[in-house]
Amino acid sequence: MSTRSLVQGQRIIVIGGGSGIGLAAARRAAELGAEVTIAGRSAERLEQAAESLKGIVRKAVLDLRSEDDVRTFFAEAGEFDHLVITAGEMKHGLGKVAEIETSNAREQFESRFWGPYLAVRYGAALIRExxxxxxxxxxxxxxxxxxxxxxxxxxxxxENLGRVLAVELAPVRVNVVSPGYTDTPMHDWMSKEQKQAWFEQTAPTLPVRSIASADDIAGAVLFLMENANTTGITLTVDGGARLV
Ligand SMILES: NC(=O)c1ccc[n+]([C@@H]2O[C@H](COP(=O)([O-])OP(=O)(O)OC[C@H]3O[C@@H](n4cnc5c(N)ncnc54)[C@H](OP(=O)(O)O)[C@@H]3O)[C@@H](O)[C@H]2O)c1
Known part of the structure; x- marks a missing residue:
């Protein structure tokens, strides 16, 4: 039986691949022989990330909130195999509805809903069988x-968008990964000590008693890319956080 990875030689685009879960997924894919493109807003962050990856790695500076950026990126991307979108930030995204600034609430939708929507809108037609x-x-x-x-x-x-897209874009498969508390640069707005203390306080409250690493979630992303019979699902990798 062959142990060749299904992503070997495939082209994979990871928007958000400059750090955290996206970078860990890009690393796994690159180690399995995929050609990876990592995209994000900061050229410097992408440069550092690319240096840490093996094999053929491309970088693309783009802001997922900008329709022009997304359109231009995919107009030049050529055909590829898998699109992974991990881009997003939580900055100012938390707060009770009566208290959170409406502009901050809207911004969450801009980057984390409309951003992926635009990527699918312009990228899906380039995805190979x-x-x-x-x-x-x-x-x-x-x-x-x-x-x-x-x-x-x-x-x-x-998640609802993903389910409908799984049918609308078939046979392209569309899935969602849903992480729980994960140790990534997303939490770097806290000092190192604050972050450590928060993780130490949170971990024992979770059924798995630990905070996920970016690589834990990347494993799920690779599964969704490689498993030819999985579409329209949300794969939850949250250490049981939703249960407690
Ligand atoms: N870490 C957790 O505890 C956790 C928990 C639940 C869900 N999640 C979700 O998991 C996803 C990945 O997060 P992560 O933990 O890996 O965080 P991360 O390390 O901060 O990675 C997010 C990446 O997205 C990029 N990005 C942000 N806004 C962008 C935009 N408008 N256009 C293009 N790129 C953008 C960032 O790079 P630039 O700043 O250079 O653009 C960064 O490299 C996020 O959607 C997050 O909400 C994370």
């Missing part, structure tokens, strides 16, 4: 946490 799209949400989509209504709504919208 057997290819896939993986979107990213989070466990707030499954749990009623006061102060997290906006991300919860974003996740619900994106």
């Amino acid at each position: 057997g290819g896939s799209i993986t979107l990213t949400t989070g466990f707030f989509g499954d749990k009623a946490v006061p102060g997290a209504a906006v991300p919860s709504a974003v996740h619900g919208a994106l």
Whole structure:
């Protein structure tokens, strides 16, 4: 039986691949012999990320919130096999509805819903037979946490979008990965000590008693890319965070 990876030699675009879960997914794919393109807003971040990856790695500076950026990127991208979108930030995204600035709530939808929407809008037609799209949400989509209504709504919208796209874009497969607490640069707005203390406080409350690494979630992303019979699902990798 062959142990050749299904992504070997395939072209994979990871928007959000400059750090965290996206970078970990790009690393796994590159190690399996894929040609990877990582995209994000910061050229410097992409440069550093690319240096840490093996094999054929391309970089693309783009802001997923900009329709022009997304259109231009895909107009030049050529055909590819898998699109992974992990881009997003939580900055100012939390707060009770009566308290959060409306502009901050709208911004969450701009980057985390409309961004992936635009990527699919312009990128899907370039995906080769057997290819896939993986979107990213989070466990707030499954749990009623006061102060997290906006991300919860974003996740619900994106997960429903993914289900419909799985039919609309078939045979391209479309799935969603939903992480829980994961140790990535997303939390770097806290000091190192604050982040460590928060993780130490949070981990024991979770059924798995640990915070995920970016690579834990990347494993799920690779599964969604490689499994030819999986489409229209949300794969939750949250250490049980939605249950407690
Ligand atoms: N980490 C967690 O605990 C956690 C939990 C639940 C869900 N998630 C979700 O998982 C996804 C990945 O997050 P992560 O933890 O890997 O965070 P991360 O390390 O901050 O990665 C997010 C990446 O997205 C890029 N990005 C942000 N806004 C962008 C935009 N408008 N256009 C293009 N690129 C953009 C960032 O690079 P630039 O700033 O250079 O653009 C960054 O490289 C996010 O959607 C997040 O909401 C994370």
